Amino acid sequence: MHAVEMAEEYPVVDQDSDALDAARLLAERRLPGLVVTDAAGCPRSILPASEVVQFLVPGYVRDDPSLAGVLDESMADRVAGKLSGKTVRSLLPDKPAELARVQADDTMVEVAAIMARLRCPLVAVMEEKKLLGVISASRLLELALAHH
C-alpha cells in the first residue's frame, strides 16, 4: 500500500490566516491539531490545540497561578478578543512540531519510519508541491493491523 491510498482529508490552515477561525475549527471539529502551511501552500508544521489553550488563561493567572480558582464568566469574549487580529503563525510554539512530508508512492514502512523518527502524529502526503492528504498515527495503525 502506498501513501496516496492511506491519505485522508484533513483541515489545513495558512500561517497568515485568522487565529480565531483556527481556534474555532479546532473546537468545532474536536481536533488535536491543525496542519499549517507556509505562504507557498506547503505544509510545514502543526498547531496543537494544547497550544491555543494558553489563550484561555487570563494574564492575572499567568502572573499568580493561585488566582486560577477565581470564576471567570466572560471566557468566550475574552478569548475571542485575545485571538482576533492575530494570525495562526503567532499562535505557533517557538519550535513548532515538524510536520513530516512523504511522497504519494512512499510505502507504509517509509511512512512509519519517518513518523517514528520524528515522533510526529501526522504526515502530509505530497505529489510534487501539492498536498494530497494527511496520514495520522492512528490511521497508520488501523491500516497496519487491518488484516489481523
Added chain:
Amino acid sequence: MHAVEMAEEYPVVDQDSDALDAARLLAERRLPGLVVTDAAGCPRSILPASEVVQFLVPGYVRDDPSLAGVLDESMADRVAGKLSGKTVRSLLPDKPAELARVQADDTMVEVAAIMARLRCPLVAVMEEKKLLGVISASRLLELALAHH
C-alpha cells in the same frame, strides 16, 4: 463551569495490560493517544499513537533507512508478533508525557492553566483517587468559545 461538567469518557488502559490490545484500541477508535494508569488505577501518562508506530518499522529499516522502500506485505502479522506478550508500559517513551490531573470542582481557568503549563493535550478529572473522565484541549476550546 467546573471540571466535572467538562469531563468526557475516554479510553484508559492499565500500564500492565496487553500492548497489542492497546494498539488495536488506538487503531479502531482512531485516537491520538490513550490514558495510561498505574497499578493503583491512577492515570499517570499518555501513550501516543505515534509512539506505537515505531513497531511498524522493521529492524532492517531501523538499521538501514534506505531499505524502507522495500514493500513489506506481512505488516499485520509482523506488528502483531512484535507487540504480543508486551505490556503497555513497555511501549511508553522513556519520558512519557505527563498527564495533568485536576479535581472535579476546578474551574475552566484552572484546567486551562495546567494544560497550558504542561503543553498537555489531555487532563484527567479526579474525585479523590477516582477518575471521572478526561478533558481534551479541543474540548476545552469548544467550551471556551461556545457562547461567542
